[in-house]
Amino acid sequence: MEIRSIKKIAVTCSLLLVGIKGHSQSSSPFGVHYMVDYDAVQQAFTAWVVPQYSTPNRYNSDSEEKGATAQVTIKVPRGFKLTSLEDIRGNWDKAPSRIGSEAQLLKAGANQQFEYYVVGKQAAETNYGSFKEGEPVALFRFKGTGAKPEEVTVLDSNDPFVSIANQSMSLNVSNSFYSRSGQQPSVLVRPLEQFSQPITLSNVLTQLAKKLQTSVGTMENELDEAKGVITYPNPAIDEVNVKYFSKSDGGKIHIELVDPSGIVRFETYDTVKQGINTTKINVEKLSSGSYIIRTDKDRKVITKKITKE
Numbered sequence: 480m481e482i483r484s485i486k487k488i489a490v491t492c493s494l495l496l497v498g499i500k501g502h503s504q505s506s507s508p509f510g511v512h513y514m515v516d517y518d519a520v521q522q523a524f525t526a527w528v529v530p531q532y533s534t535p536n537r538y539n540s541d542s543e544e545k546g547a548t549a550q551v552t553i554k555v556p557r558g559f560k561l562t563s564l565e566d567i568r569g570n571w572d573k574a575p576s577r578i579g580s581e582a583q584l585l586k587a588g589a590n591q592q593f594e595y596y597v598v599g600k601q602a603a604e605t606n607y608g609s610f611k612e613g614e615p616v617a618l619f620r621f622k623g624t625g626a627k628p629e630e631v632t633v634l635d636s637n638d639p640f641v642s643i644a645n646q647s648m649s650l651n652v653s654n655s656f657y658s659r660s661g662q663q664p665s666v667l668v669r670p671l672e673q674f675s676q677p678i679t680l681s682n683v684l685t686q687l688a689k690k691l692q693t694s695v696g697t698m699e700n701e702l703d704e705a706k707g708v709i710t711y712p713n714p715a716i717d718e719v720n721v722k723y724f725s726k727s728d729g730g731k732i733h734i735e736l737v738d739p740s741g742i743v744r745f746e747t748y749d750t751v752k753q754g755i756n757t758t759k760i761n762v763e764k765l766s767s768g769s770y771i772i773r774t775d776k777d778r779k780v781i782t783k784k785i786t787k788e
């Protein structure tokens with residue numbers, strides 16, 4: 480078994496933990512979540528970081544986020560084989576070791592139904608681009624066999640395996656994330672852990688809609704109907720935003736704004752990027768009343784009602 484290589488990964492990805500052992504996770508005021516999502520078209524998983532803050536901020540005056548150290552641990556059913564890991568942002572371990580079935584871990588209480596891939600990022604500064612609160616940023620993609628897509632998740636901070644691996648084999652399997660926004664700039668910078676907990680795409684979109692919508696009730700109805708397409712503000716005065724999530728780059732979306740008589744008052748064909756996309760529609764010169772926003776992406780047509788004041 481590749482125990483030495485596993486320990487090497489753990490040590491490499493924990494360099495910035497030296498001197499701060501004992502501090503709780505997410506001790507930085509600028510925290511992040513991780514999530515894993517599956518793209519059925521590409522037949523691939525993507526690991527994302529979901530920041531709970533935006534750049535620039537009081538710790539980072541740059542419009543972009545940069546960081547040196549990060550680690551993502553993927554929890555999978557026993558027998559799942561992770562393959563074809565590709566970088567999106569950062570240089571990640573292309574052949575992460577699978578752990579969890581070692582006799583020492585099982586004897587210590589590890590659940591034999593699960594295994595874990597500890598995916599460490601090379602300890603070199605990575606430019607993650609602009610961060611917007613609640614909007615996922617893709618880190619790496621991978622493929623795999625031996626599990627249903629929903630069974631492949633990010634290891635929870637409270638999962639017993641975290642302490643079992645540490646106590647029985649001195650392995651650091653915890654998720655971690657360190658960036659410029661993670662700690663207050665000073666002469667003696669002490670890195671603070673930013674990772675909080677895993678999150679699902681559904682929760683990401685729900686939280687984003689709550690932040691954007693003016694009415695919680697409206698948000699819940701629209702989000703359920705739109706399956707991730709969010710329109711705001713509603714009612715609108717001069718501009719409507721259509722915000723939606725895409726699992727990959729390069730697809731097309733057709734967006735129309737239709738008036739009560741069926742006339743298309745706005746139309747666009749946009750090329751989508753991976754992650755959150757936003758299309759702005761100017762409605763300043765439209766008459767007051769009800770309109771329909773119709774989106775067509777991946778052969779799924781979604782209609783949303785908006786009111787122009």
